[in-house]
Amino acid sequence: xxxxxxxxxxxxxxxxxxILVDEGSQTVAVIDPVLDFDQKSGRTGTDxxxxxxxxxxxxxLTIDYVLETHAHADHxxxxxxxxxxxxxxxxxxxxxxxxxxxxxxxFNEGERFLADGxxxxxxxxxxxxxxxxxxxxRAMATPGHTPACxxxxxxxxxxxxxxxxxxxxxxxxxCDFPGxxxxxxxxSVKRLLALGDDVVLHLxxxxxxxxxxxxxxxxxxxxxxxxxxxxxGVSRDQxxxxxxxxxxxxxxxxLILPSLQVNIRAxxxxxxxxxxxxxxxxxLNLL
Numbered sequence: 001x002x003x004x005x006x007x008x009x010x011x012x013x014x015x016x017x018x019i020l021v022d023e024g025s026q027t028v029a030v031i032d033p034v035l036d037f038d039q040k041s042g043r044t045g046t047d048x049x050x051x052x053x054x055x056x057x058x059x060x061l062t063i064d065y066v067l068e069t070h071a072h073a074d075h076x077x078x079x080x081x082x083x084x085x086x087x088x089x090x091x092x093x094x095x096x097x098x099x100x101x102x103x104x105x106x107f108n109e110g111e112r113f114l115a116d117g118x119x120x121x122x123x124x125x126x127x128x129x130x131x132x133x134x135x136x137x138r139a140m141a142t143p144g145h146t147p148a149c150x151x152x153x154x155x156x157x158x159x160x161x162x163x164x165x166x167x168x169x170x171x172x173x174x175c176d177f178p179g180x181x182x183x184x185x186x187x188s189v190k191r192l193l194a195l196g197d198d199v200v201l202h203l204x205x206x207x208x209x210x211x212x213x214x215x216x217x218x219x220x221x222x223x224x225x226x227x228x229x230x231x232x233g234v235s236r237d238q239x240x241x242x243x244x245x246x247x248x249x250x251x252x253x254x255l256i257l258p259s260l261q262v263n264i265r266a267x268x269x270x271x272x273x274x275x276x277x278x279x280x281x282x283x284l285n286l287l
Contacts, residue, residue: 007217008052009216015032017078018030026060073260080268092117095150124139126140137153164192165223165230229243257287
């Protein structure tokens with residue numbers, strides 16, 4: 001039973017896309033893939049994900065799954081692009097339907113968009129497992145940032161945590177999106193930190209302070225000792241007070257509006273209109 005993890009950093013969105021490779025079967029799961037997007041022109045691109053797919057191809061690996069930790073608000077997912085290129089199945093947590101229902105209303109999607117999760121190929125519940133060759137991946141619900149956040153525990157040694165927690169000098173995710181909750185996030189992080197001091201947490205983002213290089217992973221031990229928001233000794237009430245106060249002063253993410261319209265569709269674009277062009281909405285004075 002052997003696997004390896006490789007991580008790739010998308011500079012424009014400060015996002016990590018990871019690949020998990022089962023050595024025995026030479027199969028791959030791609031975690032949180034990023035689609036390039038230029039907001040000024042409305043153009044999407046695939047340079048970043050194509051470079052990853054090229055590396056996978058050169059190693060004669062087969063992509064079985066695309067795993068999404070949640071519906072991201074800071075980048076467009078390349079999940080549907082990978083599915084079309086490789087036939088891989090897209091996997092996300094079952095509570096994605098809650099997020100879909102929320103943003104269906106925000107974007108006034110109407111009957112044309114079904115908030116039933118069918119856009120994805122497999123919806124995982126808390127505690128359910130997925131096999132990548134001989135490598136077992138267990139879904140762990142870690143809501144708080146969003147109600148559908150799901151961490152992915154690999155052989156009880158490595159965890160893809162999405163936006164649940166960041167590097168110790170960055171702290172924790174915001175909780176002011178629809179369905180987010182600071183107390184719930186605190187409880188979720190405590191679940192992660194109870195997995196064992198040597199467990200490695202693989203991050204979805206890094207926003208390093210000046211002088212520190214980008215880092216894609218950190219141990220539970222390091223988080224417990226030094227996380228500026230969640231280290232040992234920080235109470236639930238202290239965290240809630242800090243997080244709610246901090247969130248009140250944050251701007252909305254730069255790409256939240258285009259990202260969520262695409263990401264609740266598993267990376268597919270809205271249906272093209274009668275001129276053959278797909279459009280994204282910009283709700284005015286709503287958020």
